[in-house]
Amino acid sequence: MHTTRRIALIALLCLFNLQALAEPAESANEKRSVWDVVMQYGDKAAARLMPRFQFAGVNWPPQEVTLLALKDTRLLELWALDNGTWKHVRDYRIKGMSGIKGPKLREGDRQVPEGLYRITELNPNSSYHLSMKLDYPNAFDLAQAKIEGRTDLGGDIFIHGKAVSRGCLAVGDNAMEELFVMTALLGTDKVSVLISPKDYRFRPLEPLALDAPYWVRELNERIAFNIRRFPLHKK
Known part of the structure; x- marks a missing residue:
């Protein structure tokens, strides 16, 4: 890594005071830390992302980020x-989904959940290169499950590398390096x-399936309300 960029990355990590860097490894088999990943891929990820942010007129790293995942077009917007x-x-x-x-209802249904989620954990030792865990089930998921008496909702939903997935979102290794480093810095x-079945910015809500x-x-309706915060742009 270029010395100047390495110093900049270290300064940013100190500035944002990442809790993830201080978390102990879950097992003796986990050899990489979040810090290791940032030091390994940070320069390359920043070199790819910084021109994108500059073109958009946004400082790098940004204040806050939303990843908008559209199931119908298999697109993840940053x-x-x-x-x-x-x-x-x-x-x-x-690349894999x-x-x-439709929402995820139970363990083993292989559904990608739908709704607004947060990143709860960065996994530098994923079997899928790198991964970021979502807080599924969120409060809305839990409330509906309680009403219906569902108890086995499943979990361990990630955005990860590689190109195959069961119930998660696989975006490839290069993309995952960018997203991982960016999330570590922020x-x-x-x-x-925000995971949506389709793009409600120009597609209407449909009648429910029977x-x-x-x-x-x-x-x-909640997803549509949130997705309209992000204006349409040319693909």
């Missing part, structure tokens, strides 16, 4: 908050993930 305005930075292809449109509390839970309508 948006950064700048002086109260959300600006589009770049798109990533979702199982299931169909802190997980500054990164949210076998869909009644609350999916409310979920889609």
